[in-house]
Amino acid sequence: MSELSLAYIFHEQQLLVDDQMQLPQVEKLEGDLSFQSGDQIIARDLKQGELIPEGFKFVPIRQLIAQWSATQFEQASRAMQLLEWRRNHRFCSHCGEQTEIHPTEYCMVCQACGYQQYPRINPCIITIITKDDQEVLLAQSAKHQGDMYSLIAGFVEVGETLEQAVAREAFEEVGVQLKNIRYLGSQPWPFPSNLMLAFHAEYAGGEIQLQEEEIRSAQFFAYDQLPEIPNVGSIAYKMIMHITQEKAL
Numbered sequence: 001m002s003e004l005s006l007a008y009i010f011h012e013q014q015l016l017v018d019d020q021m022q023l024p025q026v027e028k029l030e031g032d033l034s035f036q037s038g039d040q041i042i043a044r045d046l047k048q049g050e051l052i053p054e055g056f057k058f059v060p061i062r063q064l065i066a067q068w069s070a071t072q073f074e075q076a077s078r079a080m081q082l083l084e085w086r087r088n089h090r091f092c093s094h095c096g097e098q099t100e101i102h103p104t105e106y107c108m109v110c111q112a113c114g115y116q117q118y119p120r121i122n123p124c125i126i127t128i129i130t131k132d133d134q135e136v137l138l139a140q141s142a143k144h145q146g147d148m149y150s151l152i153a154g155f156v157e158v159g160e161t162l163e164q165a166v167a168r169e170a171f172e173e174v175g176v177q178l179k180n181i182r183y184l185g186s187q188p189w190p191f192p193s194n195l196m197l198a199f200h201a202e203y204a205g206g207e208i209q210l211q212e213e214e215i216r217s218a219q220f221f222a223y224d225q226l227p228e229i230p231n232v233g234s235i236a237y238k239m240i241m242h243i244t245q246e247k248a249l
């Protein structure tokens with residue numbers, strides 16, 4: 001009997017866990033992604049017809065953020081992003097031939113032309129904008145229903161610095177100018193492969209003007225009169241708590 005591995009088994013943005021949110025132990029299969037040294041931790045997508053071990057069920061990944069430690073979630077997040085990347089790079093983007101899994105690295109190799117494809121992350125800035133250390137600018141996304149207000153965020157464009165991306169997104173989405181743009185921290189965000197880069201900036205001028213395809217409402221809120229904000233575990237929540245309640249980020 002071969003040794004069992006702790007397994008991240010995914011199925012449609014859900015992960016297989018038991019009632020205590022623990023991972024199953026399974027036999028490693030051909031093509032499984034190995035983690036760390038050896039095969040103690042593996043990851044794969046649920047195989048067609050694969051039996052689900054007793055006591056286990058699929059739980060949406062987002063639900064795990066609130067229940068797992070940051071370290072646990074980071075590993076799950078890495079597994080999810082690597083599998084997603086592998087699924088999307090089965091062919092060479094240079095010549096179109098089928099790729100093969102590199103034996104030791106996270107890399108998809110094309111035997112025909114030698115091109116090597118590595119996992120990519122998408123840098124995405126998220127900004128908490130404050131006025132006079134008393135009010136915070138929060139916005140409602142046009143893409144989501146409900147009462148929740150969050151922070152201004154967007155992808156960094158080719159050739160742009162992070163600070164330029166922060167200033168551009170704020171101007172495009174809500175029409176305001178910023179000053180004192182400062183880096184706060186970062187969080188990998190596996191939906192699908194983003195690296196969230198958190199900034200704090202101060203309001204410098206301009207009337208709030210909404211980019212309606214992106215934002216349906218935006219306003220300044222006093223630190224002690226916040227509306228509904230994103231869930232615990234998200235970087236937006238941590239940033240809002242950090243600035244308005246002086247909590248650690």
Ligand SMILES: [Zn+2]
Nearest residue numbers: 092095110113
């Ligand atoms: Zn190729």
